[in-house]
Amino acid sequence: MAGMSAAVAHPPATAADPLPALRLALAGGPRAPRRALLQAGPAARPDPELAARLDAVPAPLLERCLAWLEQPGHHFLPWNDPRYPALLRECADAPLALFVAGDPDLLWRPALALVGSRAASAGGRDNARAFAHAFCRAGLVVASGMAAGIDGAAHEAALECGGGTVAVLGTGPDVAYPRRHAGLLERIAAHGAVASEHPPGTPPRAAHFPGRNRIIAGLALGTVVVEAALRSGALITARLAATYGREVFALPGSIHHPQARGCHRLIRDGAQLAETPEDVLAGIAALAGHLARQLAPPPAARPGPATTPAQPRGDHDKLWQALGHDPIPMDILAERTGLTPATLSSMLLAMELDGRIVVEHGRYARRSSGDGPGA
């Protein structure tokens, strides 16, 4: 799951010349025309207003981005990049691009957002850790905002048990906030992924944090609020998750605990009450299956006697042959099959949810009772 695996498997197009896409990402202004221009490709000509805005992107900012991107494990994922995570792209207000430090394939793995109050209680942090451990054991990525309190506890726990974790920042991908999380940021970049829509060097600004929350919600199949006061930003993440059609979970607490108030409000408003990680895993199963099938690049090509010979089956056969009973990381699967991590992730998620494969610590293996890819 090392960052370099992406460099092997991904189409080199955007890596070769990120400048036009970078300029579009940094230009600001209405998202729609910039997105259209990204899709149209570098040969397209922007309208005069957007062209002026593109010209106005400061050269030092572009240079800072390029210098950052030259360092190992740093990636730029514009909206039209095949590595841009499919679940996030589903959201109407998805960012135009992501700066990623670490393994961009993690953004494709099925994830749960684990968020909550910065002023969390000790019990709340314990709960965050326990849920994060359980999600990692189930092969899910833990996404959060690297804030103090619940977020930090969730990331730490995911790192502890060797699971995948994605930190979405409201700062540049190289700026730790709070500052004491600088070491945590380094460890997440080394063993997980740090993602931000803001260019390197962007300092913390209050206005950026709600935007950070939408990315967390958009990357995840579901958002779990562990502790939240009535005015917590975690409630924003939860409401956005509901807007995106994802599942929302909240842990209840004592009626005298101020950090439970936000969770109780969410439950009243329709969030699922979660007492255990298993409640959450059961709660996302249906949505995960639905999304896996919806996002899978080739429409559910399943070899085997039940499928018609007319269906394309090459990729799935290839992947099934590449899988063994010993767990294999995704970069090896990418090498063996020649498929992109984006394609692989979708296929593996669908196979995992069908019970054909098992995922442990980010490694994939055939389920011992599995008869084949179409079983």
Add this chain to the structure above:
Amino acid sequence: MAGMSAAVAHPPATAADPLPALRLALAGGPRAPRRALLQAGPAARPDPELAARLDAVPAPLLERCLAWLEQPGHHFLPWNDPRYPALLRECADAPLALFVAGDPDLLWRPALALVGSRAASAGGRDNARAFAHAFCRAGLVVASGMAAGIDGAAHEAALECGGGTVAVLGTGPDVAYPRRHAGLLERIAAHGAVASEHPPGTPPRAAHFPGRNRIIAGLALGTVVVEAALRSGALITARLAATYGREVFALPGSIHHPQARGCHRLIRDGAQLAETPEDVLAGIAALAGHLARQLAPPPAARPGPATTPAQPRGDHDKLWQALGHDPIPMDILAERTGLTPATLSSMLLAMELDGRIVVEHGRYARRSSGDGPGA
């Protein structure tokens, strides 16, 4: 609100010769024919099977009931008695009769059931007390099962603040269970009401407690579960309340607290999450208004310019004239108006919910801004 007030205001019919109704209540067997016979009156002749069952009611049991009923404040309310509480009568499986020690008018006052685990935590008992106090301050009766834990705390708190409380027993109305609640039973009989479908002297039997729960649920506008493990009888009360179309509330708690599990299950199944007594009061407002209008004996006769002159307005005018700005207990209102407590209760509840009157410690007064009974 003393028990004797009922003796003044109630129709004396059933008090005169309770024997036929007592015999029917004690006969056992299918409820429907016994209920039909009660409605038909003492002149009707039972079918042979029921007649045999009526004859088989032991004379000593009848004598014990009659002796108990001779004591002051003891009442027998068969299903066809006008004092039999209307909300309970709405339930398909309502008991054929109630033995009541104390003030039977309390069974007519808008009530909330406050129930929960016998093995309650100290925090749970504190919550029960706080909710009971708030309900009493709002003029509501606190109904519960006089069990250890939450039930006992709820009754004690209601007595403390001089509010009405109704204990529904699974034993005879004269048998305290647990035994250490003998003093509590006496105080509830003296200042509230103790109700049971079982004749005096009936010892505790496990099979009787679910039936006790249905009466609690049936008497109340809503049931509030304060603490409950997954197998608590309080969950039965809550589910019955939902069956009867009443509101169900549950207090959340820590995910690590076993006595919160039952509450969390109820919330998942649709119970309203209650953090404060105000949540409960807001939650029952609509239902209370609906039931008050549905059960009010004369169909919403409201004097005033908005109503047509054809509507009967005598009773409401009479009641409005009897009310002043100084709070008055219901027995005085009954004396002044000549209306039965049953009729009065319905009318007062409707007026209270319309904001025309205020209720404090069981006493009724015009709201200072109220313009009149139809305002």
